[in-house]
Every structure is written in C-alpha cells, then in structure tokens.
Amino acid sequence: MKTKIQPKPEFMQKMKKLLDQADFEKYEKIIQEPLLNSIRCNTLKISPEELKIKLEKKSWKISQLWKDYPEVIIVENELQPGELGRSMEHLLGYYYIQELASMLPAIALAPKPNELILDLCASPGSKTSQIASQINNTGTIIANDVKIERIKILASNLERCGVADEIITREDGVALCEKLKEQGLKFDKILLDAPCSGEGTMRSSPKTCLMWNLNTIKSLSKLQKKLFQKAFEILKEGGEMVYSTCTHAPEENEEVVDFALKEFKDKIKIEEIKLPVKCREGVVEWENKKYDERVKFCARIYPQDNNTEGFFVAKFKKLK
Amino acid sequence: MIHILSNQETKEILSKLNEQFGIQKIPGRLIKIGKERIFLFNGDFLDEQIKNLEKIVFIEKIGIYIGAIFLPTGEIRLSIEGTQIFKDQITKNLFEINEEKFGNWMQGEELNIKTGLRGIIVIKYKNNFLGCGKASENKIGNFIPKSRRLRSKNIIK
Numbered sequence: 001m002k003t004k005i006q007p008k009p010e011f012m013q014k015m016k017k018l019l020d021q022a023d024f025e026k027y028e029k030i031i032q033e034p035l036l037n038s039i040r041c042n043t044l045k046i047s048p049e050e051l052k053i054k055l056e057k058k059s060w061k062i063s064q065l066w067k068d069y070p071e072v073i074i075v076e077n078e079l080q081p082g083e084l085g086r087s088m089e090h091l092l093g094y095y096y097i098q099e100l101a102s103m104l105p106a107i108a109l110a111p112k113p114n115e116l117i118l119d120l121c122a123s124p125g126s127k128t129s130q131i132a133s134q135i136n137n138t139g140t141i142i143a144n145d146v147k148i149e150r151i152k153i154l155a156s157n158l159e160r161c162g163v164a165d166e167i168i169t170r171e172d173g174v175a176l177c178e179k180l181k182e183q184g185l186k187f188d189k190i191l192l193d194a195p196c197s198g199e200g201t202m203r204s205s206p207k208t209c210l211m212w213n214l215n216t217i218k219s220l221s222k223l224q225k226k227l228f229q230k231a232f233e234i235l236k237e238g239g240e241m242v243y244s245t246c247t248h249a250p251e252e253n254e255e256v257v258d259f260a261l262k263e264f265k266d267k268i269k270i271e272e273i274k275l276p277v278k279c280r281e282g283v284v285e286w287e288n289k290k291y292d293e294r295v296k297f298c299a300r301i302y303p304q305d306n307n308t309e310g311f312f313v314a315k316f317k318k319l320k
Numbered sequence: 321m322i323h324i325l326s327n328q329e330t331k332e333i334l335s336k337l338n339e340q341f342g343i344q345k346i347p348g349r350l351i352k353i354g355k356e357r358i359f360l361f362n363g364d365f366l367d368e369q370i371k372n373l374e375k376i377v378f379i380e381k382i383g384i385y386i387g388a389i390f391l392p393t394g395e396i397r398l399s400i401e402g403t404q405i406f407k408d409q410i411t412k413n414l415f416e417i418n419e420e421k422f423g424n425w426m427q428g429e430e431l432n433i434k435t436g437l438r439g440i441i442v443i444k445y446k447n448n449f450l451g452c453g454k455a456s457e458n459k460i461g462n463f464i465p466k467s468r469r470l471r472s473k474n475i476i477k
Contacts, residue, residue, distance in 0.1 A: 045404060088426060091468050092400065092448060114364055140363035142373075155381050156467065162401050164348060164384040165363035167370070169377045179376040185369075 005031050005202050007209045018248060018283065019302070026304035035203050036307060037075040037084060039095040040103060040126075043133045044162045046094045048073065054089055065100070066276040071133070072103060093160040098126045099204060100277070101301050101311040105193055105244035106130040108273045108299075108313050113138040115188035118180075120173045120231055123150035125157035127193055132163040141166040142187075144176050177230035186236040194224045196245035196252050200310025203303065221251040225259045232264060235318045240271070244313045248300070250286040253312040257282065257298055258291035260316070270297045271315040278305040282314070322379055324367050325350040333358065336396050341442060342411030351382050356391065359383040360405065387452075395440045397463060403442050403449035413441040415455070425450060426470040431460040 007015075016024050041048040048070040052062050061076040073095070075084065084090060084097050106127045111117055113135045122128045122143035131141055143158070143166050145151050151170050158166055169176065197217050198208045228243060235241050243260075245252050261268060273279075282298030284291050298314040325333065330350050337343035348362030361383030365373075373379065386402035389395075403410065415435050417425060422445035424431060435441065435455045443450045443460070454461035 086471055088448075088470060091426065091470060092450075093404075116364070137362055138364070140365040151380050159385055159399075159401060160468070162384060162404060164360055164405075167361075167363065167365065167373065167382050168380040169373070170380050171377045176377060183372060183376060185373075 003206050005206050005209060007031075007202065008212055010214065011199065011209070011212050015248065018250075023302075023304060027302065030304045030307065031202055033203070033307075035099060035309065037077070037079055038098060038100045039073050039075065039084060040098045040130060041071040041073055041095050042093055042129065042161050043071055044129075044137055045092070051089065051094050054094070058087070069103075069107070069276060072100065091160075093162055096126060096129055096157070096161060098130070099309050100306065101200065101308040102126055102246070103130060104275050104277065104299075104301065104311055104313050105191060105242050106134065107275060108244075108315050109189055109191050109240065109242045111135050111139070111189050115139045117141045117189045117191070118187045118231070118234070119143045119191045119193070120176070120227065121145060121193055121195055122168075123147075123154040125154040125161075127191060128154070128166065129158055129161040129163055131191070132158070132161070132165060135165070137163065137165045139165060142169060143167070144169045144171055144173065146170065146172050173227050174230050177227075177234050180234050181230075186234050186239070188236055188239050190231050190235050190239070190241040191244070192227055192231050192241060193244045194220075194227055194252070194256075196220055196224070196247040197249055198246055199248045200246040200301075200303070200312075203309055217249050217251050221249075221255055224252055224256045228256055228260050229263055232260065232268070232316070232318065237318050237320045239318050241316045241318070242313060243316070244311060246309060246311050248302070248310050248312070250283050253300075253314075254282045254284070254286065254291050254295040254298060255289070257295050257314050261292045261294060267319050269317045269319055270294045271317055272297050273299055273313060273315045275299055275301075275313065277301060277308065279313075280305070321353070322370070322374060322382060323352045324370060325352060333396070336394075337406070340395060340440060341398070341406065341409070341413055343406050343409045345409065347405065348383065353381065356388040357385060358387050358389070358396070360386045360402075390440060390454075393439065397440050397452045397454075398442065400449070400451040400464070400468060403444070403451055407444075407449045410442050410449075413437055413439070414444060415441050415460070416444050419445070421445075422448075422450075423470065425453075425462060426464065428462050428464050428466065428469040430462050432458060433460060434458055435460060
C-alpha cells in the first residue's frame, strides 16, 4: 500500500500559482500514484537487446518508451518493493534503477568521447554512470561530492556499473571549483545537478513533504547561485554546462538562471534543449520578481505531463 | 594513498594475470590504493594531472576496482568487474558453473565441487562473469562481497 503523500498547504499554494486549475488538479492526482518501474540499461556492460532478453526470461514485461534512447526501459509488471534492486541483473551491474526524469540532465549534457567532464554534486552516481555510458568510459569524469556517506554510495554504484574513467573527489563544491580554478583546470562539460528542496521527488520520497520549508528554499537558492558561479568559471570557452534540480521552486531554478545570465552577461548563452518528454518553458515572473526573458529556454518537467517525477533542466554555453 | 603503477610494476601485475588467467593486455593504467587493492583507470587524465589534483583535493578513488593481491599466496583475486573487463582474455583457471550453483554462488555460498583446479579461479555462468573463488580439492571458496549477494535464489528466475 502506497503511503499517501501529504504536502504542506504552503507548498500546494505555490504549486497552484505555477499551474492553472486543470493542471493543478492533474498534479494533485498524479503525486498520489506510484511511479513507473524505470531502469537504464548499463551499456558499459550489456546492450539493451541482450538485457531485454534476460529480463523477459524472468517474465518481466519490458517496454522502451523513448525510441532514440533504447537503454531506457520500463518494467511494466507490478513488482514487490525492492525487487528491481535485488535481481541478479542489477547485482551484476547490467542496469541502474533510475527515475525517467533523472535521466534528462545527462541527455541534455550530451557528452562526447574523450571530453573532460565535471559532475560537481555526483552522489548517488546515477547521472555519473549515465555519462560514463554515453562516452563509453573514455575521457575523464571528475565526480565530486561532499559527504563521506554519499561518497561511499557513489563509489559503490560506479563500481557496480563498471565505470573506469572517473576520479572521485570529496570536497565542498564551491571550494573544489575555486581550487581547480587556481590550478587552471577547465572542463569541456559540467553537470551541476544542484542540491535542492526536492519538491519533484515526493512520489518516491514522501518524507520530502515533511522537510519542505520556505527558509530552506531561500538558503538553497543562495548556495545554488554560488555553485553555478564557481562552476561556470571553470568551464572552457565553447564548453557546455547543464544546471538541473529535482524541484519546482522558481527560486531554485529560474532565479538561479537569471542570476547567471546577469553575472556572466555576454560570456554565457542559454541553449535550447531537446528532451524526449513534454517540457514547459521556464517562468519569467515569480512573486513580484521579473526574470530575464531567456529563462523561457529552461525546461520544466512536471509529474502530470509525463508520469514522472518533477525536474528542471537548463543548458548553457560559455562564449569567447 | 594513491600510487600510479610504473611500467615495470604494471608489467609485473600483467605477468601474474597472464600466468593465472592467460590475460595478455591491460586496457588502461593501474593504480594501487593501499597495499592490496588494484584499480584500472582508462580516463585521459595524465599521471601528472592526477598528482596535481591530489595536491588540492582529497581523491577517494580512481577508476574501477579490478582485484586485490591475495596476501597468503601473492595471487591476484579479480573482482566481479575485473572478470567482466577481462572476460574476452581469460583462458586459464576458468570454471563454468550450472544454473543451480549460480544461485548458490551469488548468495555467497561455498560450492562443493571438484574442479580439478587449485588456487584462485574465475567463475562464470553462461556469459556472466562472476568474480573469483578459491579452489581446493573439493570446494570453491566464495569472495562475493555482501553488497553484491543475492538474498534469495528464486530471484534468478
């Protein structure tokens, strides 16, 4: 039996402001529904075709939702809690359990073989292992996180997935960027999947509702701006950076993007991104604040649009 | 402490891997963390860049854990990923188990089988490479780490 999600009234008021009435009703309904059983085939170890055969032998009904991304797989059976994580194929690293929306930042980043990539807030490693698959273990990924407990999870997941081109570092994200800048190291691609209030993850993590509060959002927004600023400084000219969160709060999304556009002026370009799901434009006005019109190029992913969790993704290029 | 193996040290490891499993080529650079644990790194980052990075930030890990020196005998014990990485090169001390034993193995059990082999051997089931075990006359000792063990054999099906 799924626990009923009980968001705080202030949170629901904010969502009402972001959505029209019909959408809000759909949102209210979908957050009470269980998520799809989504996995990502780990192409470092096995092809989607081979994995499909193995999973179908277990009588799992498999579908591939996104034709350009055959590694993204839905298990349509009703499974026991934890069953995906206990299977032989998971233990051997043939797939990674990953929510569909969480696959979008790495798709937007579109890393290429032999690039130098920074994944600044990398744990638990879903996006790092996805990037390693995309570049087939070539190039170098510096995967950073700040807490030892999170690093252990990151290291264990990357090992199970056969990631061999990564260097795992433990450092505060802002401090790491400052140190790397001092050393003159610059990256082709940076993923800043920033720490956030997690409003989009209520379906998988109902405890987010209890932890949610406005003060946290304000302090996270400050941290996110700082992380963005410091990360963008160590991006190569011509390099690309993706900023993502799993929250709907404009303070943690468009406000951060607006800050970056103002901070880096003619050195930054926000790019249009094509994702395999329905996305909505970024909001240009929120609680008496007007943001730069270009925040429209950001992608808002709402649970009711694609039956996923909620996410926010924006991509930038560093200009000469 | 991270130690990037020199060409000579890499040759010594390769020689052991060749002697034990017939492996002829290492697809990347080898790194030791501690005395026993061996990692394979195939990133483009140069040795000097790694050393420079280590000066400014704490590096938890580089590359993938492929195995450890089994101290009692000095043999190399490949991890699950180690055997998967070298699967196309392993020609010696390779033992294939059946479906029933596959379940037992992945649950971390010792296998009561006469393999005709002695020492560290690679275990496989069909095209799944499952790490190493230690073969003695009548059994194979299991090194599958707890975090990678199956909780129930029914899950195989």
